[in-house]
Amino acid sequence: MEKLAVIGIGRLGLCFALNAEKSGYEVIGIDVNQEYVNQLNAKTYSSPEPLVNEYLSASCNFSSYTDIKVIEQEQVNIIYIIVPTPSQHDNSFSHSYIESVVSQLMELKKPEELKHIIIGATVMPGYCNELSVKMKDWNYSISYNPEFIAQGSIMRDQQNPDQILIGEGHPDATIFLKNLYARMCISSPEYHVMDTLSAEITKLATNCFLTMKISFANSIGDLIKRTGGDEDKVLSAIGADSRIGSKYLGYGYGFGGPCFPRDNQALLYFAKEQKMTLPLSEATIEVNKNHLQFQYEQLLRENREEFVFDYVTYKKNTDIIEQSQQLELAVKLANTGKKVILKNSNHIKHSIELMYPGLFYYE
Numbered sequence: 001m002e003k004l005a006v007i008g009i010g011r012l013g014l015c016f017a018l019n020a021e022k023s024g025y026e027v028i029g030i031d032v033n034q035e036y037v038n039q040l041n042a043k044t045y046s047s048p049e050p051l052v053n054e055y056l057s058a059s060c061n062f063s064s065y066t067d068i069k070v071i072e073q074e075q076v077n078i079i080y081i082i083v084p085t086p087s088q089h090d091n092s093f094s095h096s097y098i099e100s101v102v103s104q105l106m107e108l109k110k111p112e113e114l115k116h117i118i119i120g121a122t123v124m125p126g127y128c129n130e131l132s133v134k135m136k137d138w139n140y141s142i143s144y145n146p147e148f149i150a151q152g153s154i155m156r157d158q159q160n161p162d163q164i165l166i167g168e169g170h171p172d173a174t175i176f177l178k179n180l181y182a183r184m185c186i187s188s189p190e191y192h193v194m195d196t197l198s199a200e201i202t203k204l205a206t207n208c209f210l211t212m213k214i215s216f217a218n219s220i221g222d223l224i225k226r227t228g229g230d231e232d233k234v235l236s237a238i239g240a241d242s243r244i245g246s247k248y249l250g251y252g253y254g255f256g257g258p259c260f261p262r263d264n265q266a267l268l269y270f271a272k273e274q275k276m277t278l279p280l281s282e283a284t285i286e287v288n289k290n291h292l293q294f295q296y297e298q299l300l301r302e303n304r305e306e307f308v309f310d311y312v313t314y315k316k317n318t319d320i321i322e323q324s325q326q327l328e329l330a331v332k333l334a335n336t337g338k339k340v341i342l343k344n345s346n347h348i349k350h351s352i353e354l355m356y357p358g359l360f361y362y363e
């Protein structure tokens with residue numbers, strides 16, 4: 001049975017590990033969080049992500065550890081890294097968690113046979129090349145394989161990708177990934193194999209394009225709200241043109257969450273470093289802000305004293321409030337003195353109360 005190590009078995013890494021296990025691999029999970037690792041091994045961990053709990057309890061060839069030495073002991077040749085890459089003040093991503101993993105790998109014995117590191121975390125363009133240089137005498141290749149998955153459907157999205165993006169560090173790593181996805185995917189994805197820099201840019205640019213589409217739809221929708229007309233019918237007709245497509249072209253709240261806003265900002269940072277500008281991405285962010293203000297003024301014009309929000313997470317069925325446009329709108333209304341009731345928010349009430357004590361009513 002082929003072995004694979006996944007370092008960083010959080011939201012994304014755990015799903016990837018479980019999908020790989022279900023596809024016939026022996027998967028070794030490594031994470032710094034001892035209590036979490038214990039729960040995974042005891043199969044007592046409970047995830048809000050669909051399918052995770054079922055896959056975890058059915059798994060036979062997935063075990064988790066905190067000590068990276070297991071890679072040496074188990075002679076694992078494929079090492080997938082999916083640790084956090086948080087945004088920094090300047091909007092670039094920090095690679096410090098990856099660096100910490102890499103330092104630990106470099107403390108192990110230098111492998112006699114070439115091993116393959118595959119970065120699944122979102123990184124700044126150019127990072128995999130930097131890492132290759134850093135590890136050049138250590139017998140590791142560095143590839144990039146980001147995933148296009150959405151919170152709330154991570155397992156299914158991993159099984160049904162439109163495309164597999166591979167920034168190739170070594171042809172053997174690509175062969176491994178192609179075999180893995182051939183077993184894991186229900187869909188028949190296109191494979192896009194390229195150098196790591198191109199793949200790093202592709203990951204960010206895809207999210208930039210999607211947000212540009214959302215901002216376009218919301219700005220046309222705002223115009224129609226002002227002039228009269230039916231924004232849903234208009235956007236649905238535009239999306240029916242197969243050159244455009246209807247996905248991410250609906251009218252609603254602005255985009256938010258832990259991925260879209262930061263990927264936009266990171267690509268802008270990268271462009272700035274190259275002394276370039278990306279006016280479309282700048283406008284996308286601006287439109288998202290203006291749309292929030294438009295929605296706020298629109299609601300104020302309704303002259304109501306009370307507003308009810310069905311959910312204030314950045315999208316339905318998650319527990320994430322990071323960069324939630326809905327929550328920002330609710331805050332703006334409540335700060336104007338309106339009574340704002342948040343429904344379905346018991347699971348996030350504590351976090352909201354910490355940030356905005358006493359501002360909302362809950363149902």
Ligand SMILES: NC(=O)C1=CN([C@@H]2O[C@H](COP(=O)(O)OP(=O)(O)OC[C@H]3O[C@@H](n4cnc5c(N)ncnc54)[C@H](O)[C@@H]3O)[C@@H](O)[C@H]2O)C=CC1
Nearest residue numbers: 008009010011012013030031032033082083084085121122
């Ligand atoms: N969650 C998602 O939907 C998506 C996430 N990504 C990217 O994937 C990466 C990871 O994201 P998430 O899974 O959401 O993060 P997460 O925070 O849920 O999981 C990261 C895990 O890494 C562990 N970790 C941290 N340092 C470690 C170390 N030195 N050794 C071993 N484990 C360590 C943490 O304990 C945690 O369990 C980020 O770069 C993110 O941008 C990309 C696409 C989608």
Ligand SMILES: O=C(O)[C@H]1O[C@H](OP(=O)(O)OP(=O)(O)OC[C@H]2O[C@@H](n3ccc(=O)[nH]c3=O)[C@H](O)[C@@H]2O)[C@H](O)[C@@H](O)[C@@H]1O
Nearest residue numbers: 147148149150151214248249250254255256257259314315
């Ligand atoms: O790079 C990432 O980390 C991931 O970011 C997003 O995943 P996610 O943020 O979980 O979820 P989406 O469902 O795409 O929603 C993102 C934001 O866009 C908004 N959105 C989405 C769709 C839409 O039609 N309109 C719209 O405003 C959502 O409400 C939300 O605020 C992408 O969808 C994934 O492909 C990508 O891998």
